[in-house]
Amino acid sequence: MLEKIDLAGKKALITGAGGGIGRAIALRLAESGMKLALVGRDPQKLVRTAALTGRPLDMLVLPTDLEKPKAIDEILRILSGHFKGLDVLVNNAGAALNRPFEETSEAEFDHLMTINARVPFVLCQRTLPLLRQSECPTIINVGSVVSHKGYIYQAAYAASKHALLGLSKSLAKEVAPEGIRVHVISPGSVYTDMIRIARPDLGPEGMIAPEEIAELAAFLVEHRGNAIIDEIELHRTGKEPFL
Numbered sequence: 001m002l003e004k005i006d007l008a009g010k011k012a013l014i015t016g017a018g019g020g021i022g023r024a025i026a027l028r029l030a031e032s033g034m035k036l037a038l039v040g041r042d043p044q045k046l047v048r049t050a051a052l053t054g055r056p057l058d059m060l061v062l063p064t065d066l067e068k069p070k071a072i073d074e075i076l077r078i079l080s081g082h083f084k085g086l087d088v089l090v091n092n093a094g095a096a097l098n099r100p101f102e103e104t105s106e107a108e109f110d111h112l113m114t115i116n117a118r119v120p121f122v123l124c125q126r127t128l129p130l131l132r133q134s135e136c137p138t139i140i141n142v143g144s145v146v147s148h149k150g151y152i153y154q155a156a157y158a159a160s161k162h163a164l165l166g167l168s169k170s171l172a173k174e175v176a177p178e179g180i181r182v183h184v185i186s187p188g189s190v191y192t193d194m195i196r197i198a199r200p201d202l203g204p205e206g207m208i209a210p211e212e213i214a215e216l217a218a219f220l221v222e223h224r225g226n227a228i229i230d231e232i233e234l235h236r237t238g239k240e241p242f243l
């Protein structure tokens, strides 16, 4: 039986925590007693996530656009000061794009590379000094099945998610000797706003629920066995995923 870490009072930063997968991970980690810093652009959605945990006073709502140059400086200032440390970083905020290759602009490519790869890179780098002080330092990066595969109209999204997988795998090896775990969860077709916007013709049938991803994230944080799990890939039942 794997030993389960008591997460009560431990601290996590979750990006994109105002809905979808990020909110589900926030609620699940809050259930285990964690204190959370919730990051996203829309303050109302973050406040709603904090309220749904049932412990809003243990939650820090940090509305910010992570693509803005000073956003991560400000988050780090708060984590080191008021929040007093960090045990878990969840890089979940992201954006997708379904557009034919020749119609994808350089600005769209840069935007996806920034939010899906550059922001996680900077957050990993800047939070490592805090994670080094933790007893259970863990980074979870939310990739995609598109971290491995290509689908039509998704060249920019695929490039950004491949980049996130590559940086995660290398970082995992680099910090493993220090006891810092780096995991990637790569889902395909989770029923969230992202898929509702990309494919309004589809309903939730057969799709992965955000809570299934949250359960895996909690498992990775709560268990530190000798087997290092570097990546978990999930497909919806019986169908090709597409995000």
Ligand SMILES: NC(=O)c1ccc[n+]([C@@H]2O[C@H](COP(=O)([O-])OP(=O)(O)OC[C@H]3O[C@@H](n4cnc5c(N)ncnc54)[C@H](OP(=O)(O)O)[C@@H]3O)[C@@H](O)[C@H]2O)c1
Pocket: 015, 016, 017, 018, 019, 020, 021, 022, 039, 040, 041, 042, 043, 045, 064, 065, 066, 067, 092, 093, 094, 095, 096, 115, 142, 143, 144, 145, 186, 187, 188, 189, 190, 191, 192, 193, 194, 195, 243
């Ligand atoms: N849904 C799927 O099928 C699927 C499949 C594979 C991978 N993923 C990945 O899962 C992650 C979460 O996506 P989701 O499905 O839960 O979609 P979602 O509901 O659209 O969530 C995306 C989140 O990212 C946040 N975000 C985007 N740009 C941001 C920025 N510049 N600064 C701060 N926050 C920003 C959004 O915050 P605001 O709403 O406040 O702007 C939102 O909370 C993404 O990385 C996505 O690529 C999703």
